[in-house]
Structures are given as C-alpha cells and as structure tokens.
Amino acid sequence: MRGSAVNIAQSLGMRFRLLLIVVCEVLGCANARDVEMTVPDASPQLDAPPAPPDAGCVLTVDNTSQLLTNGGFDMPPLGTGWSVTPANPNFPVISATPQIPAHSPSAKAWMGNFEGTTDEIHQDFAVPASTTMLVVEGYYQLKTMEGPSLARDSGKVELVTTMGMVIETALALDNTQQDTMWTHFSHAFAPANVTSVAGQTVRFRITTSNNQVQPTSFLFDTLLLFAAHCP
Numbered sequence: 001m002r003g004s005a006v007n008i009a010q011s012l013g014m015r016f017r018l019l020l021i022v023v024c025e026v027l028g029c030a031n032a033r034d035v036e037m038t039v040p041d042a043s044p045q046l047d048a049p050p051a052p053p054d055a056g057c058v059l060t061v062d063n064t065s066q067l068l069t070n071g072g073f074d075m076p077p078l079g080t081g082w083s084v085t086p087a088n089p090n091f092p093v094i095s096a097t098p099q100i101p102a103h104s105p106s107a108k109a110w111m112g113n114f115e116g117t118t119d120e121i122h123q124d125f126a127v128p129a130s131t132t133m134l135v136v137e138g139y140y141q142l143k144t145m146e147g148p149s150l151a152r153d154s155g156k157v158e159l160v161t162t163m164g165m166v167i168e169t170a171l172a173l174d175n176t177q178q179d180t181m182w183t184h185f186s187h188a189f190a191p192a193n194v195t196s197v198a199g200q201t202v203r204f205r206i207t208t209s210n211n212q213v214q215p216t217s218f219l220f221d222t223l224l225l226f227a228a229h230c231p
C-alpha cells in the first residue's frame with residue numbers, strides 16, 4: 001500500500017510539474033523552470049516518519065498563570081490593578097475594612113451596600129495567543145436587607161470587550177442568593193468564546209446594582225483567572 005501511495009504521489013507531482021510547464025508555455029512565464037522549483041515534491045513528506053497517533057490535548061491547570069493583577073486585592077496601594085467606579089475615597093470598594101474579614105487578608109472588594117448605587121471594578125488583560133481554556137474562580141459573599149423572594153439587587157462577573165460588550169457571564173447573583181460565608185465559584189468560559197479572544201486584550205468586569213431600598217452587599221476576594229493551552 002505504501003509503495004503504491006508513493007507511486008501515486010510521485011505521479012501526481014510529475015503531472016503537476018508538467019502542467020505548470022504547459023501553463024507557462026501557454027501564458028508565457030518568464031522562466032518555467034523557476035516556477036517548477038517552487039512546487040513542493042510530495043515524495044519527501046511520504047518518506048518522513050509517520051506522525052505519532054493523536055493522543056489529544058492534555059490541559060494542565062496551572063494556578064500560577066494568574067492573568068489578573070492583584071486578584072486577591074491585597075497589593076498596596078489598595079486598588080492596584082483595578083479601575084473602580086465610583087472611586088469614592090470615603091467608601092472605597094477595595095478596602096481592608098474589618099467589619100467583614102477578607103477571604104485572603106487583608107483586603108477585598110466590597111460592592112453595593114448602598115441604596116440606588118451601581119458599582120463596577122474591572123481590569124483589561126491579554127489572553128495568550130495559544131489559549132484553549134480560560135477559567136475564572138474566586139470567592140464571594142452576599143449580604144442583603146432585601147427579602148428572599150424577589151430579585152431586586154444584582155451582581156455579575158463577566159468577560160467583556162474593552163468597549164464593554166459582554167462576551168460571557170461567569171457568575172450572576174441577586175439578593176435571593178444570600179450567602180454570608182465566603183463561597184467558592186468557578187467558571188470555564190465557552191470554548192468558542194475562548195477561541196474568539198485568544199491573542200487579544202479583553203476586560204474582566206464585576207458590576208453590582210442596588211435598587212432604591214434595602215441594600216445588598218456583594219463581596220469578592222481571591223480571584224484567579226488563568227489560561228491553559230495544548231503543549
């Protein structure tokens with residue numbers, strides 16, 4: 001079988017070269033031999049050792065490849081790496097306030113907590129070009145004065161473009177999900193979205209929104225965003 005494949009390929013190669021020479025003669029190539037030399041010969045590829053069987057891509061979760069700057073919010077000065085809106089010096093979102101201890105001491109992002117407010121923290125980051133898997137994980141708490149039945153205050157962890165267009169939501173919270181302990185969350189972004197952002201700069205964003213009554217606090221800490229790729 002292998003011998004016949006080589007013969008077929010060699011035959012095809014010869015036919016292709018002959019075809020090029022004929023085309024050049026008809027169309028008037030300046031140098032038919034130069035064109036001929038650019039055509040790869042199929043024979044060496046067939047003579048090369050066969051490729052090993054595809055064992056699939058084994059992704060290794062490398063927790064050291066943190067793509068976020070200051071995902072634990074603890075680097076000085078407070079707020080390093082993050083854009084915060086609103087930036088209120090009297091009630092900074094990223095703080096080391098002792099009322100609620102941080103998951104990773106000493107600071108955390110404490111969003112919401114005031115009626116009629118919208119908070120946002122974000123940072124842009126580069127997705128490595130070869131990325132095939134993108135995962136975010138971290139911890140949150142949700143403390144609310146609202147009742148448990150109707151969703152009135154909300155928070156979202158999202159991957160968005162640098163223009164703010166949502167690519168994918170990693171975590172959606174509202175006041176019906178009260179959780180006064182640090183709770184772990186993890187989200188692997190959809191492969192199609194990962195492919196679309198590989199090699200680009202995108203934005204990691206957390207937003208919260210409180211209605212006019214009964215505030216809800218959304219707290220985040222120890223955020224980790226990592227990419228994995230095939231070897």
Ligand SMILES: [Ca+2]
Nearest residue numbers: 072102104107
């Ligand atoms: Ca922390």
